[in-house]
Amino acid sequence: MGNSTNDSKQIQSIARAVSILEHLALNGNEDSLSNISRTIGLSKSTTYSIIATLEQLGLVQQDQVSARYSLGMKLFEWGQVVHSSMDLRKIAVPPLQDLVAKYGETAHLGVLSQGEVVYIDKVDSQHSIRIASQIGGRNPAHCTGVGKMLMAELPAIEIDKILAEKGLTKFTEKTVTDPAVLKQHLCKIREQGYAIDDEEIESGLTCVAAPIRNHCKEVVAAISLSGPTHRMNAENLDQIIADVVSTADLISAHLGYKR
Incomplete structure (x- = not known):
């Protein structure tokens, strides 16, 4: 049997990740870390941790000049x-x-x-x-x-x-x-x-x-x-x-x- 506490944490993490993706999709597909964290109601450190994982998976990408985040090409591929x-x-x-x-x-x-x-x-x-x-x-x-x-x-x-x-x-x-x-x-x-x-x-x-x-x-x-x-x-x-x-x-x- 799975641990219910761990299961709840995993579900919460997935929900937070989806919230970040939805925020980017609905708000011009580009935003700063601070504004993302403020909008979805999470600390900057927690938001950064989730975004870093999404970035590793190709679901989010960061502009090297503006440091703003946008949806990654992986989502485009899935959408296709x-x-x-x-x-x-x-x-x-x-x-x-x-x-x-x-x-x-x-x-x-x-x-x-x-x-x-x-x-x-x-x-x-x-x-x-x-x-x-x-x-x-x-x-x-x-x-x-x-x-x-x-x-x-x-x-x-x-x-x-x-x-x-x-x-x-x-x-x-x-x-x-x-x-x-x-x-x-x-x-x-x-x-x-x-x-x-x-x-x-x-x-x-x-x-x-x-x-x-x-x-x-x-x-x-x-x-x-x-x-x-x-x-x-x-x-x-x-x-x-x-x-x-x-x-x-x-x-x-x-x-x-x-x-």
Whole structure:
């Protein structure tokens, strides 16, 4: 168990750091140490200690001439990631809606975060039985269509890191739990340009995923179409794969990707 006193101090420190960042953001993004400390109600020594840590992390920077502080480039970089995700969602949803309209199954837009899949958008199935997932929800990468698609595009060292940190939890009889076998699957996925979750995270559920690339040809996300295996079967799976891949290509083209 954690120490409640230490936990409270940590929370207080985080809150103070956020107050400093908010102050800079709302007050012209540049201010002196004395004015920052006065405005947020902390001593100069305490304020300096927090700012020094924020500066080490790249969240705050100091002008060497005026000695005034402003928000650091790290926040700009993070903001660009959020902005890109928002743009991606706006671009991706209409094609995903078309995909769902054609097949009546559930479509997802996902990214990798800390070795797991995070769904940043979703278009629900038209059927009464729907996929139990939510925007912002997380799933393991090794047994999901989006996760395997995104892992397949990573350098080997990154794949090994995910496997070491997350392991290969078994969810169904079809879940791949052997690292060597999974790596073979990822190699095939990378070559063919799409991934299939064949009841690997949930029995009776099949998923087809394809990558989204930006103007630099980097894979930034993946889309998927998921539904009951009895509806996504040998009779229509090839066409579903083709349509998921073409939908991903369309979204990629809107992001500036050219083959």
